[in-house]
Amino acid sequence: MKRFYTGLKLGLQGIIGKEMRSRSRGWRSVAMLTGYLLALALGVAGFLNMRSNLGDAIPPMLGVQLFTILAVGFVTLLALVTPALTSGSISGERERKTLDLLMLTQASPLGVILGKWVGSVFYILYLLAASLPAFAVVYLFGGVSPKYVGMVMLVAAVTALTYSALGLLLSALFKRTGVSSLITYLVVFVLVFGLPFVGMMRMSSEQYNYGVPGRLPAFANASPLPAVASVVPTGTNQYYGGGNFLMEMINRVLGSMSPATPMSVTSSMMRVQVIRQINQQTGQPEFDQVLAPWVVYFVISGVATLVSILWAALAVSPVKPLQAWRVRRRNRRRPAAATT
């Protein structure tokens, strides 16, 4: 146990320090931060410009709309940026031929992986803090409680932690950074956009079959989009609509999923009854009816992060326990003469 703790501690101490130092040098981090903030700023400016083209009057819910758009864009952007921070972490060490040297130290493979992960998490926290001013624009128009900002930040942080762990795992599994980056982004696109898209298709088919809006299937909650949609102030969907797929999707998700949707208790209960009937007919489980999407997302993300980190540690470990056991078993079976 002491050896486990020491290996973990040394890995964290050594790697975090080195990662922070490396990230604070060179143009890459600066470029990433600049690009990230530019994208956020352009999003805000674009939205304000679009609204101002519709008329001089400022709608009362503009702040909420802006916040919703900003929150979804912010989380999506983070989901796309964070894998870039880790998808080359281990494969880069392998390509540079420094991974073996790390494995020879007293730091354990889990310590090294955790060190890499925490190092990237610190940088992500830096990105999160840097994006707070963008949210301040919302307060020009009002209508958004700070708790919503906090919840969006929480979803963003969970997204960043999970996707960086995922990038780390794929970086440990694939030898080349190019391949691991490509696979990471394929997985990220499927998780972020693919799952909600398929979920929406299913919802539409349920609406077509049963005449009432269905619910987003549980698997779609592995995407951060339903989670972020469930933590923004709602009741705003009346302002959305018209052509834009993302807007339409947010509208649908907000309208059908959010626990904060301003439905009356009666209508909520009626909806649950309808969903139960649909579930019975389609054979779907009911457990996620009572859990808000962001709760399901946090649970899925927690498990995915834990599995990713442990798996990555096993992948980089030069002496795999099962392999070592096999060698020892083979040695025991060898004739005694061969060992002398």
Place this chain on the structure above:
Amino acid sequence: MIHTRGLKKRYGKTQALAGLNLNVEKGAIFGFIGQNGAGKSTTMRILATLMLPDEGEAEVAGIDVIKHPEAVRRVVGYMPDFFGVYDDLTVGEYLQFYATLSGIKGDKATRLCDDLLELVDLSRKREDFVEGLSRGMQQRLCLARTLIHDPQVLLLDEPASGLDPVARSEMRDLLKELTRMGKTILISSHILTEMAELCTHVGMITGGQIVREGTVAEVLWASENPAWRMRLLTDPEGAASVLAALGSVGDISVGENYVQFRCDSGAEGAADALAAVVGAGYKVSRLAEVESSLEETFVKLAREEVKA
């Protein structure tokens, strides 16, 4: 200090190690000699706990590398044939990084890094970025990294590859200094003349097995069928034709005033050859065994392996 028994390792269809038995005594500089793909690096990686064998046992300083890899890492310093460095770190930061990972902190780490940089003659480069160092300097820095946790055993895979003669000479002096400090060194290299000069023991590996092992003198002495050189006062060509007529003599070459040849029956055959040449009326001034070098012995062994 290092013992392996029946070490086997296979990469797909290629048998890298075929029951390798190796013994390296404490304080020795053991030269690992073999062709590319003979199994040198695989053996070193197994001893460094970077790889598991398919079968067989290996111990370093009495610790089983399969059962207790973490304990082995505390006593082993490994320098791979190809290694990378972190370009964005300075020389001092690079060593400090590995010191932290080895559990050495604070003033002790700073002092240790200073001492190691002094040992490898890189003190004046402390604040330089690693990417700016020459290949030889990077090799020396990597050796300093290898020594950071004061290991008893050093596994050095081609530490002099790619170095110019001056850098090679510096590396050789450094290794001698390390043996004076009591380290046991297992080193592989293709520069056999330097290995003969540096090593106390050598092991020749072909086909994943040690085919010859011992002190340098023992390995050379064990070389079968040595060449003989016969000095003549006149007409070496004539003497060569006499030798050619003998069935037991072969591999004849003629120099300015000598004939060189090999005999199937060793010293006895050489005595017979001498008698035949003298009997034919040629004046022989000297007959001596040609001292073979480690390189010649190795090349001969490698050729025998190819024939086999």
